[in-house]
Amino acid sequence: xxxxxxxxxxxxxxxxxxxxxxxxxxxxxxxxxxxxxxxxxxxxxxxxxxxxxxxxxxxxxxxxxxxxxxxxxxxxxxxxxxxxxxxxxxxxxxxxxxxxxxxxxxxxxxxxxxxxxxxxx
Ligand SMILES: [Zn+2]
Ligand SMILES: [Zn+2]
Numbered sequence: 121x122x123x124x125x126x127x128x129x130x131x132x133x134x135x136x137x138x139x140x141x142x143x144x145x146x147x148x149x150x151x152x153x154x155x156x157x158x159x160x161x162x163x164x165x166x167x168x169x170x171x172x173x174x175x176x177x178x179x180x181x182x183x184x185x186x187x188x189x190x191x192x193x194x195x196x197x198x199x200x201x202x203x204x205x206x207x208x209x210x211x212x213x214x215x216x217x218x219x220x221x222x223x224x225x226x227x228x229x230x231x232x233x234x235x236x237x238x239x240x241x
Pocket of ligand 2: 166168170198202
């Protein structure tokens with residue numbers, strides 16, 4: 121089976137890179153959920169600008185999808201904020217986790233491949 125084609129079809133990488141929602145790093149940012157403040161921390165916010173670290177946002181959205189299904193009614197994690205996480209942001213946040221799994225898969229896959237090549241030559 122041709123694995124590379126299967127990976128491309130399943131990864132959704134094209135849609136991730138061309139979509140608008142993006143994580144950003146902000147100097148001096150402290151996440152209200154996990155209190156993380158390390159430099160270079162990836163953060164995410166909706167139009168309401170309630171900003172949390174990407175890990176917390178991703179965890180929150182993933183958890184909501186697990187609990188309630190992808191109903192499109194996921195609200196901003198901030199207390200009492202009624203802004204909904206729009207579908208593109210949901211896609212971004214949930215695919216981000218998939219992407220991370222995908223990248224670590226690629227690394228182990230090609231790592232093993234390079235090892236084999238090395239042994240043959
Ligand atoms: Zn956090
Ligand atoms: Zn909000």
